[in-house]
Amino acid sequence: MKQVEIVTTAILLSWVVVVIMLERRFPYRKGLPFFREGFWTDLVLYTLVQSFFLKIIIFDYIILPLDQHFSFSKLNFVTGWPVWVQVLFFLITHDFYIYWFHRWQHHSPVLWRTHEAHHSGKQVDWLAGSRSHAVEILINQTIEFAPIILLGADPVVVPIKALIDAVWGIWIHSNVDVKSGRLQYFFNGPEMHLWHHADHQEVYHANFSTKFAFWDWMFGTAYLPGHKPDKWGLYYAFPKDYFMQHVFSVKRFDDRELQRRYPFYRRYQLFLPVLGRRLRTLAKRRGPGSTPVVTTDTNPSRVSA
Numbered sequence: 001m002k003q004v005e006i007v008t009t010a011i012l013l014s015w016v017v018v019v020i021m022l023e024r025r026f027p028y029r030k031g032l033p034f035f036r037e038g039f040w041t042d043l044v045l046y047t048l049v050q051s052f053f054l055k056i057i058i059f060d061y062i063i064l065p066l067d068q069h070f071s072f073s074k075l076n077f078v079t080g081w082p083v084w085v086q087v088l089f090f091l092i093t094h095d096f097y098i099y100w101f102h103r104w105q106h107h108s109p110v111l112w113r114t115h116e117a118h119h120s121g122k123q124v125d126w127l128a129g130s131r132s133h134a135v136e137i138l139i140n141q142t143i144e145f146a147p148i149i150l151l152g153a154d155p156v157v158v159p160i161k162a163l164i165d166a167v168w169g170i171w172i173h174s175n176v177d178v179k180s181g182r183l184q185y186f187f188n189g190p191e192m193h194l195w196h197h198a199d200h201q202e203v204y205h206a207n208f209s210t211k212f213a214f215w216d217w218m219f220g221t222a223y224l225p226g227h228k229p230d231k232w233g234l235y236y237a238f239p240k241d242y243f244m245q246h247v248f249s250v251k252r253f254d255d256r257e258l259q260r261r262y263p264f265y266r267r268y269q270l271f272l273p274v275l276g277r278r279l280r281t282l283a284k285r286r287g288p289g290s291t292p293v294v295t296t297d298t299n300p301s302r303v304s305a
């Protein structure tokens with residue numbers, strides 16, 4: 001592992017610990033369990049496995065051949081700039097892009113299929129942002145990292161940018177009750193993004209910003225009332241399994257009916273939740289400090305506007 005990767009990994013892990021502690025101390029929603037529904041799917045399949053394979057596809061099979069074919073990086077468009085200017089430049093330009101693409105995903109029925117998984121969790125916490133459809137990541141990270149490499153940026157810009165993405169992504173989804181006052185007009189945080197994950201019709205098309213909140217305030221999509229939402233996730237039933245979530249984005253099916261019809265699928269579905277429940281029980285047995293489990297009923301009968 002390169003030295004820069006060791007440093008960025010250490011910073012990221014430290015940030016995870018800090019945010020988890022903040023979630024325990026200042027919870028936005030009280031009673032949210034640490035091992036909440038979908039925890040293992042998000043950690044193992046989305047964060048570790050999917051990221052590992054998509055990184056290879058994006059960098060080795062898309063960006064590298066593009067660079068070899070067009071040799072854009074040899075033109076050194078941004079090479080002479082200080083590293084911090086390069087980072088700031090790509091941070092702002094990509095954030096502007098992601099605001100509009102995210103907004104488009106919420107308006108287009110086809111693109112929504114690549115984004116609904118991200119909204120499917122009913123218990124939003126530091127890890128919830130990792131749940132993103134493979135196609136969504138493929139598009140967004142290619143558009144994010146290809147210009148950095150093709151415009152001849154310093155190689156260190158890629159891990160720095162990836163670290164900022166991860167740190168900010170963890171922060172905006174964290175279950176931390178923060179009041180950032182006027183900073184909220186500039187920097188995006190849990191105050192606005194937890195509303196974006198709420199199952200309230202008034203925010204189905206609001207709070208699209210990722211890092212800089214000013215896009216929402218500038219383009220009229222900011223939503224920040226004085227109270228908190230009372231329900232999160234999708235208004236319709238959504239599969240809990242990683243692979244079935246991707247199948248569902250192409251072909252709709254009734255997950256409960258599948259479980260009724262195929263016992264092996266029911267057993268497969270039960271494996272991770274059972275493991276999660278066991279760990280929750282163990283945590284509870286440890287005594288005070290443990291938290292009650294929040295119910296996660298889905299309500300497929302409700303239809304949005």
Ligand SMILES: [Zn+2]
Nearest residue numbers: 102106115196
């Ligand atoms: Zn969204």
Ligand SMILES: [Zn+2]
Nearest residue numbers: 118129173193
């Ligand atoms: Zn989100």
